[in-house]
Amino acid sequence: MDEKPLLHKCLGLLYSLFCYVYSMLVLVYFVGFIGPPQVPKDIDSGPATAWYFAALIDVALISLFALQHSGMARKSFKSFWLQWVAAPIERATYVLFSSLALSLMFLLWQPISLTLWDIETPAARGLINGLYWLGWIIALLATFLLSHFELFGLKQALDVFRPHRGESRTFKTPWLYKLVRHPLYLGFVMTFWATPHMTVGHLLFAGVGTLYILIGTLLEEKDLVQLFGEQYRQYQRKVGMLLPFLGRR
Numbered sequence: 001m002d003e004k005p006l007l008h009k010c011l012g013l014l015y016s017l018f019c020y021v022y023s024m025l026v027l028v029y030f031v032g033f034i035g036p037p038q039v040p041k042d043i044d045s046g047p048a049t050a051w052y053f054a055a056l057i058d059v060a061l062i063s064l065f066a067l068q069h070s071g072m073a074r075k076s077f078k079s080f081w082l083q084w085v086a087a088p089i090e091r092a093t094y095v096l097f098s099s100l101a102l103s104l105m106f107l108l109w110q111p112i113s114l115t116l117w118d119i120e121t122p123a124a125r126g127l128i129n130g131l132y133w134l135g136w137i138i139a140l141l142a143t144f145l146l147s148h149f150e151l152f153g154l155k156q157a158l159d160v161f162r163p164h165r166g167e168s169r170t171f172k173t174p175w176l177y178k179l180v181r182h183p184l185y186l187g188f189v190m191t192f193w194a195t196p197h198m199t200v201g202h203l204l205f206a207g208v209g210t211l212y213i214l215i216g217t218l219l220e221e222k223d224l225v226q227l228f229g230e231q232y233r234q235y236q237r238k239v240g241m242l243l244p245f246l247g248r249r
């Protein structure tokens with residue numbers, strides 16, 4: 001039973017709401033940063049610098065996000081920082097830090113504009129852009145299939161107002177999760193690669209980003225096996241990791 005005064009609970013909710021809105025804005029910007037919608041600064045815009053300098057900065061920016069995102073999700077880190085952050089706003093704070101790391105990447109990203117492919121055939125362009133949007137739709141859908149507001153930390157801040165809290169984390173395999181174990185990450189990988197105009201900078205982002213997703217997925221699965229045990233192991237044997245039937249264990 002949480003005995004915190006009502007004011008604390010309301011402030012916690014307000015803070016979580018702020019983190020949620022900020023993270024949604026960052027994700028909307030992300031859609032334009034790597035894809036067709038126009039944003040003030042995208043992955044290929046900005047003044048040119050030496051390619052090796054740009055590559056160094058860009059890899060450092062993705063690594064910073066990766067370290068923050070995977071590091072702060074580890075059980076050991078969570079138990080450490082829960083000494084300072086109240087449990088109901090822990091997830092929202094994690095989401096805030098992830099959004100800040102992404103914002104920093106958008107801001108400081110260095111373009112490497114050398115073109116690797118530029119597909120002009122309208123039908124092929126349409127198909128590739130279609131795959132791009134499909135990737136975002138799959139990713140968004142996956143968040144709702146698991147629990148959108150819990151993943152973004154709003155549910156936890158709301159739960160403190162309820163006499164009966166939401167159930168503890170349950171193992172779920174709704175719809176897309178019956179095809180692949182990580183549809184959200186599959187959606188992201190699709191958005192990284194599906195572009196009719198691929199530059200060296202974009203390729204670097206797609207390659208390092210995909211590598212990070214693979215590492216992050218393995219780390220996440222370690223936690224999921226710990227949490228759900230044999231149930232998750234059976235799931236790993238039956239369902240592919242990022243593509244149907246591929247990566248079964």
Ligand SMILES: C[S@@+](CC[C@H](N)C(=O)[O-])C[C@H]1O[C@@H](n2cnc3c(N)ncnc32)[C@H](O)[C@@H]1O
Nearest residue numbers: 142170171172173177181182183184185186224
């Ligand atoms: C950002 S979500 C990504 C989920 C999944 N990796 C995907 O790509 O669709 C990460 C959270 O989902 C949880 N999660 C992943 N698969 C799950 C499942 N089948 N059932 C319940 N929770 C799951 C993880 O423990 C983690 O807290």
